[in-house]
Amino acid sequence: MAINISKGDCFHCGLPNLEGDKYPVTILNNKHYMCCPGCQAVASTIVDNGLESYYEFRTEPAAKGDSALDNTMSKLAVYDEPELQEEFVFDSGKDKQIQLTVEGITCAACGWLIEKQLAKVSGVKQVAVNVGARRAMVTWNDDEIHLSQLLGKLKTIGYESLPFQADKHEASFQNEQKSYLKKLGLAGIMTMQVMMLAMAQYFDLFGDMDAETTRYFNWVSLVLTTPVVLYSGSVFYLSALKSTLAKTINMDISISIAILSTYIAGIITINQVDAEVYFESICMFVFFLLISRYLEQRTRHKANQISSNMLKHIPVTAFKWVDGELKSVLAKQLQVNDLVLVKAGEIIPVDGEITEGQATIDESMLTGEFESVEKQQGAQVYGGTINQLGVITIRVTTSLKYAMVNQILRLQETALANKPKVALMADKLSRHFGAIVLAFTAITYTFWYFQDGPNAFWIAISVLVATCPCALGLATPSALTCAMAKLNKGGILLKRADALEQLTEITDIVFDKTGTLTRGEFSIERAWFADDQQRDKLLSIATALEIRSEHPIAKAFAKLNINTKDEQIDDFSLSIGNGIAGKLNGHVYKLGSANFVNLTGCPPLANELDNATVILTKNDAVVAAFWLVDQIKSDVAAVLKKLKRYDTSILSGDSEKNVSFVAHKLGINNSYAQCTPSQKLTTIKTMQQQGKKVLMLGDGINDAPVLAAADVSLAVGNASDLAKNAADVILLNARLDSLSLVLAMADRTRRKIKQNMVWAIGYNVLVLPLAMAGFLTPWMAALGMSISSIIVVINSTRLLKD
Structure with missing residues (x-):
């Protein structure tokens, strides 16, 4: 029968309510008053989770809530x-x-x-x-x-x-590790003591012990077991309580039931000479479980450190130029446009642009490439990279919060929000499995009870322990975490974890040409001008138009070092993947592909300039044309040899001649030239309608629509921000051989998840009949369950190895 709370006392904890009606909660359609915000919060949680009947059947007041909640x-x-x-x-x-x-x-x-x-x-x-x-x-x-x-x-x-915050997060982890070690140490010491007493009784080491001595040993075992149950095992009870309040079932519920049931049963039968108390099994159960959890936590932390440790490369302080003098400031206080001095051997504190000097930079912590990069004035540098040689001044372009290393870590975390189907299935299965375990436990106990089995209770406990789905819950997340850490170490960033699953289903790989298969470092091989006397003027206009573009072609004109200050472009417009247009001194200039400038309207020139990379028109009249060359990346041929099981294609806006040349030289099956962004998108969708699964690789603004439409997309090297935003995978280095690593890791991860799932499910299927038949004691069940979880985690960590 429920207790009665005196009027004027807190309805939750029963202590005097000095606050009157300040903290009300409606329980079972009646308004009751609590003594503090803590009791109000706990009571509200109980009500919100549909557990109001607690107040109908409780026999004691609840513990006082956090009175300092306000x-x-x-x-x-x-x-x-x-x-x-x-x-x-x-x-x-x-x-x-x-x-x-x-x-x-x-x-x-x-x-x-x-x-x-x-x-x-x-x-x-x-x-x-x-x-x-x-x-x-x-x-x-x-x-x-x-x-x-x-x-x-x-x-x-x-x-x-x-x-x-990296330092505080690490401190928090270390505190939890110390807490685990304390609980583990206590459980280990007490287990040894209780086991010695149990062995003495089991093997009759002290001769034929009388009843009084047996009871004495049982009481000593109880005293030694109690701190293990109440302190070392508390981690499981807290987790089970959280799950219960949220009206769900997790694996710690069955663990808690097993521990507390065995402990209470031992207390009840402690004075019975012939009864089994199993205090040693409780201690061993808690000890093995804590070892398993500790090793799991350590291993997963190691995997996450590969990514998280990137933040530790950021220095605490930086030297900032203030009124011509250097001042030491906190790196996190640097603002956009601040000027910072970085000497040789120092770590660059934040993302920025070199305004003075040149340097050799080690960017391996970002890209995974250990070959140093030469940086000149105007080049972009990133926080956390190392200035190996030279003294430079950088202008801060991004605050530390939005620096590249922080963006990488944020994207890593966001990626895990998109769980693969197998992960969702495993999560759902492990939650339902807990309910199934409880049902089998009840069936087992009922069967043995009606068979007059003296060990019905202990057999049921063994079922509860042996089939706890810890390994099943770890099967997928442990593998995904290790895979993403390994890719991150190689300069590969996943924006969504389910991309790994989809990569295993890819049938076709489609490449953009410029900047993906080729270096994207164009140079002007040949130029044609309608009027040679206007050569310099037309080059200046073409350069003024191109420098407003992010396309790699713009770099070819930038190399000319032409002064364009006199060329004031008005009404500038960019047609992604086609060309650029603008108005200068009342004349409309267009610079782009033959289709963009409508070269087909000039038949004589159409043949002569057919293979020109870009064409310049003035008021729709052709005035200049440029042929640009771009070298194929050195590692592309070797990478393509590893991709023979896929159908490969090139999808480019470049001329038919250039695209066909690259496709033939690399042995790529299909090529599509002079494609606008909409035509590229149509091509990808047509392939998908044919039942193909497409992986698209690109780097430019014009690739963004197809990157978004492909089943999986990959932004290569120094891709535009728009391309990175649309892609599922980002290569932080420009090497295409990272594609092989991504595809290989996707296959390895799928195999590991399958292995983990088969092991976790297979173990439970195998051990369930053994436990139900009474062949397993509780401590044997605990050992098997712990080993099962450790095997799953160790198998996943093999992904971290080469």
Whole structure:
């Protein structure tokens, strides 16, 4: 029968309510009053999760809530300050995005629980939890909900969270590791002691012990087991409680039931001489589980460090030019257009452009390429890279928050929000598997009970322990985390994790030519002018038009070093993939492909200039033409030999002659020349309608539409921002052999996930009948389950090796 709470006392904890009606909660259609915001928050959570019947059947008042909750929320409110958010909150269009360090994540079910709970909150647009890294990426609308409220929501479901900062995140991880080690150490010491007492009884080492001695040994074992159950095992109970409050089932529920049931059963039968107490099994169970969790956590952390450690390359301070003098400042305080001096041997503190000097830069931490890069005035440099030789002054182009290394880490986290189908299936299966395990446990106990089996209870416990789906929950996320870490180390960035799954289904690979198969370093091989006396003027106009473009062709004109200050272009327009137009001194100039300038309207010139790369017209009259050459990348031929199982094609806006030459030289099956962006898009869609799965590689603005339309897309080398935004995979280096690594890693990851799934499911299918038949004791079941999880994690970490 439920207890009665005296009028004037807190309805939740039963203590005197000195706050009157300040903290109300409606329970079972009646308004009740709590003594503090902590009790109000806990009671509200119970009501919101449909567990109001707790108040009907409880026999004792609940524990007092966090009376300092108001103070806690006021502390969290500081994160709503714009000045503080400037450091770690990113603007994502109309929404905001933040990466959080979340403490208390123990398994895949925790990640699922956080995602589901936050997804219900109004204003939250997307939640992605990386269980291995203990981080969450949250996108929200600040007009509907504030950051402090998000952090508060996580706190109410039992997870402490703070904005991700590399040093604090690492400190948080180390604290959790120390806590695990303390729990593990205590469990190990107590297990040895309890096992010695159990061995003495099992093997009768002290002779024929009388009942009094047996009871004495049992009581000593109980004393030694109690701290293991209450302290070392607390990590499982907390996780189970969070899951229960969220009305779901995770693997820690069955673990908690097994531990507490065995412990309580041992207490009940402790004075019975012939009864089994299994205190040693409890200790061993907790000990093995903690070893498994500790090793899992260490291994996944190692995989995540490959990416996360990039931030550790950023120096704390930088030398900034202030009124002609150098001043040491914090790197994170640098603003756009600040001038910073970087000496030889120093780490570049932030992304910027060289304004003075030249240097040899080691960019291996970004690209995976250990060959140094020569940088001249005007070149872009990135925070975290090393100035090996030379003294340079850089102008800051991006604040540290939006620097390349931070963008990489954000994209890594965002990628995990798009889980492959196999990952979603595994998550769903592991959650349902928990309910199936509980059902089989009940069936087993019922069967043995009615068979008058004396060990019905212990057999049921063995079933509960042996079939815990820990390995199943780890099968996919452990493999994906390791695969993404390995690719990241090689200078390959995945924007969505499910791209790995789709890469295994690719049938066709389509290449853009310029900048993808070729170097994209054009030079003008030949030029034609309608009037040679206007040669310099026309070159100046063509250069003035081209320098406004991001296309690699523009670099060929930039090399001419022509002064274009006198060429004031008005009404400038860019037709992506076609050409450029502008008005100069009342005349309309066009520079682009033959189709763009309508060369077909001039039959005599159409034949003469047929293979020209770009043509210049003045008021629709052809005045100049340019033939440009571009060399094929040195590694392309070797890469294509490894891709023989795919159908390959070139899709380019270049002339038929140039495209055919490259296709023939590289042995590429199909080629499509002089294509506009819309024609490229149509070609890709036609291939898809034929049932083909297309991987598209490109680097220019004109490639963005087809990159977005392809089944999987890859931006190569120094791609335009628009191409990177549309692509699913980004190569941070310009080498095409990274494509082979991506495809090979996709296949390896799929195999590892399948191996993990087969092992996890196979183990449970194999061990279930053994446990139900009574062949496994609880400690044997615990050992098998722990080894199963460790095997899955170790198998996944093999992806990190070459």
